[in-house]
Amino acid sequence: MAKTTYYVPIGPIHPALKEPIRVEAEVEGEKIVKVDVKRGFAHRGIEYMGMKRNAIQTLYLSERICGICSISHPYAFVIGSEKALGIEAPPRAQYIRTIIAELERIHSHILWLGVIAHEIGFDSLLFWTWKGREKVLDILEAITGNRINYSMYMIGGVRRDLKESHIRVLKDMITYYWEFTEHMKEVFLSDPVYKARTRGVAQVSKDVALKLNLVGPTARAAGLRMDIRQDIPYDAYADIDVKAVVPQDIVGEARGDAYDVTMVRIYEIEQSLDIIEYCIDNLPEGKILAIPNYIALLNKIKKTEGEGIGAHEAPRGEVVHYFRYDGTRDGPAVWKVIAPSYNNINSWGYCLLGAEVADIPVVVAYIDPCMCCNDRVAVVKDSTGKILDYSILHRKAVEKTRALEKELGVMK
Amino acid sequence: MTPETIFYAVGMPIIGVFLGLVYKGIDRRVSARMTSRIGPPIRQPFWDVGKLLLKETIVPANAVKWIFNAMPILALASSMTLLLYIPFGIIKAPLEGYGDLVVILYLLTLQALAMAIGGFASGSPFSSVGAQREMVLMMSYEMPFAIVITGFALIYKSFSLSTIASTPVWTIVGPLGGIGIFLLLIAFLLVTPAELAKLPFDIAEAETEIAEGMLAEYSGRNLALFYLSDAVRGFAMMAIEVVLFIPFTLSYLFGLNLSGATLYIVEALWFLFKVLVFYVSAVTLVRTSFARFRIEQASRLFWVYVNIIGLLGLLLIWLEVM
Numbered sequence: 118m119a120k121t122t123y124y125v126p127i128g129p130i131h132p133a134l135k136e137p138i139r140v141e142a143e144v145e146g147e148k149i150v151k152v153d154v155k156r157g158f159a160h161r162g163i164e165y166m167g168m169k170r171n172a173i174q175t176l177y178l179s180e181r182i183c184g185i186c187s188i189s190h191p192y193a194f195v196i197g198s199e200k201a202l203g204i205e206a207p208p209r210a211q212y213i214r215t216i217i218a219e220l221e222r223i224h225s226h227i228l229w230l231g232v233i234a235h236e237i238g239f240d241s242l243l244f245w246t247w248k249g250r251e252k253v254l255d256i257l258e259a260i261t262g263n264r265i266n267y268s269m270y271m272i273g274g275v276r277r278d279l280k281e282s283h284i285r286v287l288k289d290m291i292t293y294y295w296e297f298t299e300h301m302k303e304v305f306l307s308d309p310v311y312k313a314r315t316r317g318v319a320q321v322s323k324d325v326a327l328k329l330n331l332v333g334p335t336a337r338a339a340g341l342r343m344d345i346r347q348d349i350p351y352d353a354y355a356d357i358d359v360k361a362v363v364p365q366d367i368v369g370e371a372r373g374d375a376y377d378v379t380m381v382r383i384y385e386i387e388q389s390l391d392i393i394e395y396c397i398d399n400l401p402e403g404k405i406l407a408i409p410n411y412i413a414l415l416n417k418i419k420k421t422e423g424e425g426i427g428a429h430e431a432p433r434g435e436v437v438h439y440f441r442y443d444g445t446r447d448g449p450a451v452w453k454v455i456a457p458s459y460n461n462i463n464s465w466g467y468c469l470l471g472a473e474v475a476d477i478p479v480v481v482a483y484i485d486p487c488m489c490c491n492d493r494v495a496v497v498k499d500s501t502g503k504i505l506d507y508s509i510l511h512r513k514a515v516e517k518t519r520a521l522e523k524e525l526g527v528m529k
Numbered sequence: 530m531t532p533e534t535i536f537y538a539v540g541m542p543i544i545g546v547f548l549g550l551v552y553k554g555i556d557r558r559v560s561a562r563m564t565s566r567i568g569p570p571i572r573q574p575f576w577d578v579g580k581l582l583l584k585e586t587i588v589p590a591n592a593v594k595w596i597f598n599a600m601p602i603l604a605l606a607s608s609m610t611l612l613l614y615i616p617f618g619i620i621k622a623p624l625e626g627y628g629d630l631v632v633i634l635y636l637l638t639l640q641a642l643a644m645a646i647g648g649f650a651s652g653s654p655f656s657s658v659g660a661q662r663e664m665v666l667m668m669s670y671e672m673p674f675a676i677v678i679t680g681f682a683l684i685y686k687s688f689s690l691s692t693i694a695s696t697p698v699w700t701i702v703g704p705l706g707g708i709g710i711f712l713l714l715i716a717f718l719l720v721t722p723a724e725l726a727k728l729p730f731d732i733a734e735a736e737t738e739i740a741e742g743m744l745a746e747y748s749g750r751n752l753a754l755f756y757l758s759d760a761v762r763g764f765a766m767m768a769i770e771v772v773l774f775i776p777f778t779l780s781y782l783f784g785l786n787l788s789g790a791t792l793y794i795v796e797a798l799w800f801l802f803k804v805l806v807f808y809v810s811a812v813t814l815v816r817t818s819f820a821r822f823r824i825e826q827a828s829r830l831f832w833v834y835v836n837i838i839g840l841l842g843l844l845l846i847w848l849e850v851m
Contacts, residue, residue, distance in 0.1 A: 123654045123657060123658065125654045125655070125658065125739075126654070131740060144658065147661075147662075237820045237821055238729070238820050238821025240817075241563065241817045244564040244565060244566060248565055310819055313823070313826055314820055314822075314823065473823065473824075475732070475821075475823045475824065
């Protein structure tokens with residue numbers, strides 16, 4: 118009897134996916150024998166928009182690149198801008214920035230833990246983790262005024278100051294989350310069903326992780342000691358000796374599967390709590406903006422010619438922003454964003470080959486994918502397979518207009 | 530055609546659907562409370578069915594049309610027939626003497642089979658994968674279920690449910706057989722979520738993996754029929770468990786002397802309460818505290834562990850009877 122393979126299309130719209138991406142799999146019974154990942158369904162042209170605006174507008178635009186790690190893009194943006202402009206944020210502002218970034222890491226990791234629980238069908242855990250996440254969101258709202266898009270950072274500092282009452286609430290939160298992470302370790306790491314569903318799924322060895330260019334917790338779970346906060350320290354991280362969280366230090370060996378990623382993320386929450394505690398204990402006094410007047414800031418940008426690279430360790434991995442100011446406009450002449458999911462999605466094809474259909478959601482979710490961070494340029498091919506660039510598309514548009522004019526009889 | 534027959538033919542399905550949907554609503558409510566949510570009102574399943582009945586029924590272009598449309602009816606019919614074999618408290622089963630536990634096993638299988646065939650007939654890859662999983666799962670859980678039924682047949686020398694319901698099983702077995710029956714109860718409770726396609730064994734309808742599996746292409750009236758058959762099957766399965774394992778009447782437990790209509794009403798309410806206790810403990814609690822297994826893990830669980838538990842119980846009962 119001949120073996121039959123099914124063609125299982127997943128996406129661009131699928132219950133397991135919150136954002137559009139397409140995975141085309143050939144399935145033989147329960148085993149995947151061929152897989153193809155297509156992306157490019159959420160291309161919004163944000164970089165192009167940013168080059169049409171001034172730098173402060175672009176800063177708020179960069180916050181909208183991603184919904185969950187919404188502070189990472191502005192963070193990389195302000196670091197890169199400050200390098201290009203040659204200004205430095207006051208120490209207090211640097212510490213406040215670090216606190217916000219770490220608070221966001223906590224909420225992003227807890228969100229991911231809920232998502233992975235949902236993907237393996239453990240909905241109770243999803244509700245429970247997201248209930249615990251509300252506390253950090255409330256704190257973020259108390260400090261910045263918003264739950265998700267904080268609008269907190271500014272080139273050369275932050276826009277809001279931390280008050281004494283905030284610090285008191287932060288201390289309460291830290292004790293709450295120490296208990297919460299203890300509980301989470303119990304629920305996730307020692308639960309037999311969770312272990313059975315994630316052990317050995319999406320396994321990436323150290324060499325493969327290097328070849329696939331993985332970043333963030335995904336790479337750290339494979340045993341690579343890479344963390345922007347450790348390698349290229351910035352802001353308050355320079356004062357703290359941040360060490361990359363790797364499974365070798367926790368359990369002695371790194372397998373690089375979904376279970377290890379879970380472990381890395383839970384322990385990173387604890388690391389974030391330590392960093393926040395250090396920051397609020399050693400918060401320097403002083404002002405929070407290097408150039409309080411925004412008009413003066415824009416004028417400075419207008420006169421500046423230079424380039425800068427800002428890198429920040431987002432919850433998902435490294436975010437890199439490249440800038441060039443050419444001294445003619447008050448906005449960036451070139452703005453290039455590199456988001457972590459772009460690297461991490463490379464692992465899908467590798468992990469899905471030979472996996473089971475039941476593992477697809479786990480493989481898709483374990484990198485915490487963010488499609489909006491992902492799409493850079495859409496290459497459009499016409500039916501002959503020829504790549505259409507700007508000049509051809511323009512010529513086609515002109516031809517169409519001419520044909521329409523001829524049809525309507527308005528040709529000159 | 531006696532009036533009784535007409536009542537059973539018309540009344541039992543209505544009662545069964547009503548009770549099944551009420552239990553589904555209670556299940557959802559309790560599950561929500563357990564996960565610190567408010568949850569839907571108890572009458573939400575009724576609204577769901579009403580909405581589905583109003584919706585357009587779409588048949589996919591590459592489906593086998595008549596099988597696709599016939600299977601929901603078959604599923605509902607088999608679960609309705611199931612109700613007629615179950616003694617309702619102290620009321621005797623309508624079809625008593627025409628069938629027994631073996632028929633019940635067959636009807637439960639038929640319903641799962643109808644879903645699987647409907648999935649195959651719908652021609653979607655998701656449904657095909659789901660139906661394959663359902664077949665594998667059926668092969669896994671039917672054996673422990675059969676073991677449980679065999680154990681009861683050993684004790685009573687009969688497959689009839691009414692015989693089993695008339696004398697509680699705990700009163701006629703010794704200590705060895707008591708342990709055996711308890712092991713069978715554990716095996717049966719483990720089979721229940723798989724039989725009802727609930728977590729952790731809703732592998733065939735995994736929403737995040739294969740987009741609801743067998744039901745991926747179903748919509749409108751057909752989906753409503755499947756929903757109803759699922760609700761009725763849930764109630765029937767729990768009723769079977771109550772009849773097998775805790776058939777104690779209220780009068781027997783508390784030594785009450787009731788007669789006439791009061792007796793029937795009180796006993797019916799007591800029976801429904803027992804069903805609710807089983808429903809919450811075997812479905813809701815398990816559903817909210819487990820993740821979904823992979824298909825090979827579930828198969829191993831049933832073929833190895835549950836079978837060992839069941840066979841051990843059977844062995845003890847056999848020793849007792851010998």
